[in-house]
Amino acid sequence: MSRILIKNAHILTMDDNRTEIQNGYVVIENDLITKVSDGNPSGFFDKTIDAEGNIVMPGLSNTHTHLGMTLLRGYADDMVLSDWLQKEIWPAEAELTAEDVYWGSMLGCLEMIRSGTTAFCDMYFFMDETAKAVEKAGIRGCLSYGMIELFDEERGNSELIKGERLVKEWQGKANGRITTMYGPHAPNTCSKEFIARAKKAAERDGVGVHIHVLETEDELNTMKKNYGVCSVHHLDSVNFWNTKGDDLTAGVDVLAAHCVWMSDGDIKLFAEKGVTVSHNPISNMKLSSGAAPIQKMLDAGVNVALGTDGCASNNNLNMFEEMKTAALLQKLVTTDPEALPAKAVVEMATRNGAKVIDKKTGALKAGNKADLIVVDTKKANATPIFDAYSHLVYSAAGSDVKTMIVDGKILMEDYLVLSMNENEVIEKSKACAIGLAKRAKDKKEANG
Numbered sequence: 424m425s426r427i428l429i430k431n432a433h434i435l436t437m438d439d440n441r442t443e444i445q446n447g448y449v450v451i452e453n454d455l456i457t458k459v460s461d462g463n464p465s466g467f468f469d470k471t472i473d474a475e476g477n478i479v480m481p482g483l484s485n486t487h488t489h490l491g492m493t494l495l496r497g498y499a500d501d502m503v504l505s506d507w508l509q510k511e512i513w514p515a516e517a518e519l520t521a522e523d524v525y526w527g528s529m530l531g532c533l534e535m536i537r538s539g540t541t542a543f544c545d546m547y548f549f550m551d552e553t554a555k556a557v558e559k560a561g562i563r564g565c566l567s568y569g570m571i572e573l574f575d576e577e578r579g580n581s582e583l584i585k586g587e588r589l590v591k592e593w594q595g596k597a598n599g600r601i602t603t604m605y606g607p608h609a610p611n612t613c614s615k616e617f618i619a620r621a622k623k624a625a626e627r628d629g630v631g632v633h634i635h636v637l638e639t640e641d642e643l644n645t646m647k648k649n650y651g652v653c654s655v656h657h658l659d660s661v662n663f664w665n666t667k668g669d670d671l672t673a674g675v676d677v678l679a680a681h682c683v684w685m686s687d688g689d690i691k692l693f694a695e696k697g698v699t700v701s702h703n704p705i706s707n708m709k710l711s712s713g714a715a716p717i718q719k720m721l722d723a724g725v726n727v728a729l730g731t732d733g734c735a736s737n738n739n740l741n742m743f744e745e746m747k748t749a750a751l752l753q754k755l756v757t758t759d760p761e762a763l764p765a766k767a768v769v770e771m772a773t774r775n776g777a778k779v780i781d782k783k784t785g786a787l788k789a790g791n792k793a794d795l796i797v798v799d800t801k802k803a804n805a806t807p808i809f810d811a812y813s814h815l816v817y818s819a820a821g822s823d824v825k826t827m828i829v830d831g832k833i834l835m836e837d838y839l840v841l842s843m844n845e846n847e848v849i850e851k852s853k854a855c856a857i858g859l860a861k862r863a864k865d866k867k868e869a870n871g
């Protein structure tokens with residue numbers, strides 16, 4: 424058995440009581456937390472980490488990513504979503520290879536480790552490669568193959584097979600660090616019949632579903648024009664939002680990314696059904712998609728988590744930036760400075776996201792999995808700290824994350840990443856990105 428002690432910590436447990444402990448310690452035995460307390464620890468430890476008064480908290484959960492897209496960081500900016508996807512991103516993605524996605528995913532894992540994200544929910548292609556990267560990097564990943572049916576039944580059949588294969592092969596692998604979901608892309612790229620089939624498969628396999636919904640006003644208008652209802656009600660007619668399953672036995676998580684154009688009725692429905700929303704404020708602002716009504720969702724009792732979206736629309740995976748932006752955006756659009764206070768944002772970025780990834784993460788307490796970070800407070804931007812939540816949201820940087828433990832393993836210690844060769848990942852992913860961009864450009868020119 425391996426025993427790790429983290430001592431002299433300013434602990435934010437993020438448990439049900441949001442207990443905050445000054446001068447506390449955490450004991451980790453193998454992959455689990457066995458004690459979180461103040462006072463003096465006793466016993467023998469294989470490894471002691473002196474937190475020196477730094478903040479120790481659950482690792483952050485990035486609940487909406489397209490990790491292989493990390494290679495497309497900065498590939499096409501300053502465009503409207505439909506043009507951006509159809510004219511730039513999808514043609515480039517058509518040139519992706521398995522090797523590209525492996526190194527893009529490794530790069531994404533590296534960036535997440537360096538900025539405090541211990542777990543993420545992904546939807547992309549060549550997912551075996553992302554799974555291999557997660558296995559190697561040591562973090563936690565909830566992976567879905569992005570199924571784009573395009574209202575073509577035959578294409579839908581083959582997409583569903585790919586989605587199923589990921590679930591069958593990877594669910595629970597890497598000591599449970601890898602989990603899976605079904606990922607029907609969106610209600611304006613997939614028919615509701617197809618999305619309903621994906622949901623049924625998820626219930627059968629006991630895994631969740633991950634979808635984009637009401638990201639743009641254009642989606643809302645198109646759905647209303649074509650079906651007479653918005654995306655949320657369109658999919659409610661096939662029970663897509665039910666988290667209990669048709670037979671009310673097998674509960675599955677439903678993760679809805681963006682949710683910018685939600686009506687009050689949609690919000691009420693999500694609260695009743697127990698849907699988790701992944702709010703992606705930076706991507707929504709960058710693509711001018713709009714501002715999701717997050718304070719309203721929280722008031723209605725919706726479980727709202729936070730995500731960065733892919734690296735081509737953000738353009739990074741830094742959850743500290745996402746936290747600050749989320750808070751500022753709600754204050755701006757509601758003209759209410761009390762909207763989305765710092766503590767609520769930290770809840771979104773930790774425990775709320777953890778609910779759809781692994782229910783034994785997202786809070787530091789005995790019995791939970793040991794997924795945590797140490798945030799360095801010996802910094803100018805961390806002086807003084809009157810309130811730890813305020814510091815994390817309004818002043819801290821991703822690069823202040825000093826040490827990370829996932830599943831009881833130290834992935835980064837004192838700013839040194841231990842689970843991969845950082846230079847190799849940067850060089851290999853850069854070479855892949857250059858090759859990918861060149862193939863995409865050549866193809867574009869050949870097509871005139």
Ligand SMILES: C[C@H]1O[C@@H](n2cnc3c(N)ncnc32)[C@H](O)[C@@H]1O
Pocket residue numbers: 489492508512513516546547548569608635638706732733736
């Ligand atoms: C899984 C699929 O989702 C696409 N994708 C990436 N970003 C977004 C977004 N903001 N909205 C919709 N789709 C997106 C990826 O480019 C991939 O094609």
Ligand SMILES: [Zn+2]
Pocket residue numbers: 487488489635680732733
């Ligand atoms: Zn997305």
